[in-house]
Amino acid sequence: ETGVTQTPRHLVMGMTNKKSLKCEQHLGHNAMYWYKQSAKKPLELMFVYSLEERVENNSVPSRFSPECPNSSHLFLHLHTLQPEDSALYLCASSRSGGLYGYTFGSGTRLTVV
Amino acid sequence: GENVEQHPSTLSVQEGDSAVIKCTYSDSASNYFPWYKQELGKRPQLIIDIRSNVGEKKDQRIAVTLNKTAKHFSLHITETQPEDSAVYFCAAPYSGGGADGLTFGKGTHLIIQP
Numbered sequence: 001e002t003g004v005t006q007t008p009r010h011l012v013m014g015m016t017n018k019k020s021l022k023c024e025q026h027l028g029h030n031a032m033y034w035y036k037q038s039a040k041k042p043l044e045l046m047f048v049y050s051l052e053e054r055v056e057n058n059s060v061p062s063r064f065s066p067e068c069p070n071s072s073h074l075f076l077h078l079h080t081l082q083p084e085d086s087a088l089y090l091c092a093s094s095r096s097g098g099l100y101g102y103t104f105g106s107g108t109r110l111t112v113v
Numbered sequence: 114g115e116n117v118e119q120h121p122s123t124l125s126v127q128e129g130d131s132a133v134i135k136c137t138y139s140d141s142a143s144n145y146f147p148w149y150k151q152e153l154g155k156r157p158q159l160i161i162d163i164r165s166n167v168g169e170k171k172d173q174r175i176a177v178t179l180n181k182t183a184k185h186f187s188l189h190i191t192e193t194q195p196e197d198s199a200v201y202f203c204a205a206p207y208s209g210g211g212a213d214g215l216t217f218g219k220g221t222h223l224i225i226q227p
Contacts, residue, residue, distance in 0.1 A: 043217035101159035
């Protein structure tokens with residue numbers, strides 16, 4: 001276990017469902033990230049939280065809603081998704097300051113039907 | 114935001130030979146350049162990184178070089194072994210130096226031929 005835990009590992013949801021992805025880190029990091037990984041765009045930045053504030057929102061559709069209640073937890077709330085949103089969603093954490101590498105979680109494999 | 118280009122998309126080398134993967138970036142303010150290795154079905158893992166105040170960094174069989182003037186950096190793997198087979202990603206800061214968040218290249222699938 002690398003210290004970044006994502007749940008669930010797999011998720012199948014209909015286009016009208018609402019679900020949430022969870023990420024938890026125990027590394028003492030204070031920056032957390034959501035990435036989308038698909039064959040089309042291998043590692044696409046979605047959201048950046050630094051010191052619990054959202055500092056980047058990379059033009060992500062509003063059907064994805066992040067939440068960072070504290071420096072150890074990060075959520076991605078999903079609603080009315082489209083089939084093209086099917087992908088691996090990766091959470092990562094790092095020390096803040098822009099000069100440190102990430103530790104990734106194992107990801108949530110999302111399928112939208 | 115930063116734009117990172119990575120080449121080649123696929124690289125096949127004989128076991129024991131060297132492999133080189135190259136990336137270019139667009140923002141001259143970028144100051145941190147990590148490399149990640151992702152094996153099939155696994156999470157990306159940091160293998161080496163370099164900051165803009167140095168030109169080269171080595172860790173056993175892997176090294177990274179940085180040319181700030183040309184805005185490119187490269188990953189070098191020597192004496193390749195079967196366990197080096199994976200997808201390798203380069204990255205640079207999404208919105209310039211000092212900011213959290215990375216933009217990744219599209220990845221290089223490295224195949225080590227026995």
